[in-house]
Amino acid sequence: MIPMKVLLVDDHALFAKSLSIALCDFPEIEQFSSTKDIHNLEELIAEELPDILLIDINLGRLADEDGLMLTQHLLKHFPKQKIIILSGYNLPVYRKEAKRIGAKGFVSKDIEPDELLRILLMVKEGATHFPREEVFVEDLTEGEKKVLELVATGAKRKEIAEQLFISERTVSNHLQHIFEKLQVTSALEAITKAIQLGYLSPLN
Structure with a gap:
């Protein structure tokens, strides 16, 4: 060789x-x-x-x-x-x-x-190497990621709505979808799992 x-x-x-x-x-x-x-x-x-x-x-x-x-x-x-x-x-x-x-x-x-x-x-020699995924998680949309990033900073729903120029109802919908996709029941769980999965930087 x-x-x-x-x-x-x-x-x-x-x-x-x-x-x-x-x-x-x-x-x-x-x-x-x-x-x-x-x-x-x-x-x-x-x-x-x-x-x-x-x-x-x-x-x-x-x-x-x-x-x-x-x-x-x-x-x-x-x-x-x-x-x-x-x-x-x-x-x-x-x-x-x-x-x-x-x-x-x-x-x-x-x-x-x-x-x-x-x-x-x-x-x-032409092969690839990617570790097998233990858990499948449905991808978050860009809107959901932005909401989650703001939630991680401690922002409230009203503040998130104002910063992203969307309604509070839309923020709530995003959060519901985030919880469903990450299979969690609280914002804290969502943030923790998002860090583990790489949606939020561990350096933040």
């Missing part, structure tokens, strides 16, 4: 260094490099021709877009590039979006090096 080249896009220098140390011990890895330079990433890809691109979802202050948006952008210019999304938040919504936009896999940052290598080899 021909050794592979892997390029990591991540804003955490310590994580990048740790991953480099872990992967460079494997003979299957010809080259492991990392970058924080989003603005010159396309030039770097064209220069290094990585077999697989690992992209973190949360790029911090590196870019105006997150790793999912960056992946979507890169695949327009490099449609054959194999990209695996890497994240500290192993959430269903993130995994689903990664698959939808054309990434070849989704990996949690707490993965063991041996398992990561196995996934890298699989993807290099």
Whole structure:
């Protein structure tokens, strides 16, 4: 098997260094490099021709877009590039979006090096890797997501209606649909489950 080249896009220098140390011990890895330079990433890809691109979802202050948006952008210019999304938040919504936009896999940052290598080899050979979904939850609409985000800030129905320029009845309808889709009975349960599923950021 021909050794592979892997390029990591991540804003955490310590994580990048740790991953480099872990992967460079494997003979299957010809080259492991990392970058924080989003603005010159396309030039770097064209220069290094990585077999697989690992992209973190949360790029911090590196870019105006997150790793999912960056992946979507890169695949327009490099449609054959194999990209695996890497994240500290192993959430269903993130995994689903990664698959939808054309990434070849989704990996949690707490993965063991041996398992990561196995996934890298699989993807290099043309396979994909997305963890199986334990629970199916019907997608929330954009309107429902906005209502839920405001509920999480502590806003009341009247305040939500005013901010979104909708009636309180519409807010109530959205909340009812949210409760039904998330299979919960209270706003607190809805917020908790929405964080677990990735509809609300754990950083909020």
